[in-house]
Amino acid sequence: MTKPLDDLAGHFEAIIDGLGEDTRREGLQDTPRRAAKAMQFLTQGYQQDLNDLVNNAVFESSMDEMVVVQDIELYSMCEHHMLPFIGKCHIAYLPQGRVLGLSKFARIVDMYARRLQIQENLTRQIAEAVESVTNAKGVAVVIEAQHMCMMMRGVEKQNSRMKTSMMLGQFRKSQATRTEFLNLIGGNR
Ligand SMILES: Nc1nc2c(ncn2[C@@H]2O[C@H](COP(=O)(O)OP(=O)(O)OP(=O)(O)O)[C@@H](O)[C@H]2O)c(=O)[nH]1
């Protein structure tokens, strides 16, 4: 359950105060409320339900070859520092009798990305969600992302990227299937 906006705004006011800033100065007067709204948006995935989101957009189809949806932008928040990590998600599946509406892959990515996350768990959750709504023979998810907690602070590495993959079903069993997927999304990833 989300807390009322006023509660969250109150906590942001305390943070601003804790930083030694003057919460009453003009530029900051509306900031606690704005920041609370922004944070609610960035974590709205907690309020969403997979079945509602897919909204029956699962269609019968005799297509049984690999389907790939590539370069889905991803904005998430690391659960350790509550700083963004930003990247791309690639999803593939092997349908057996039904296919999923194209936009729903992006909706599934957003639903899990808009929570406090680590990239590994996010990758697994997306793969398992696609598997459960499509009943596919296999699902593969690759995420490549840059973490602000690595860039703006801490080790301050500007060019490192984290890549994670989750292979289910046929993608896990068959090297050939995995290789086909990795070739389709671009060999140098
Ligand atoms: N595996 C994984 N680690 C993450 C992710 N996001 C952030 N981290 C790491 O979580 C770790 C938290 O380590 P701590 O030592 O408790 O925190 P810290 O002192 O702020 O760590 P530094 O970033 O090294 O300064 C760090 O190594 C982060 O780089 C993620 O998505 N996956």
Ligand SMILES: [Zn+2]
């Ligand atoms: Zn972090």
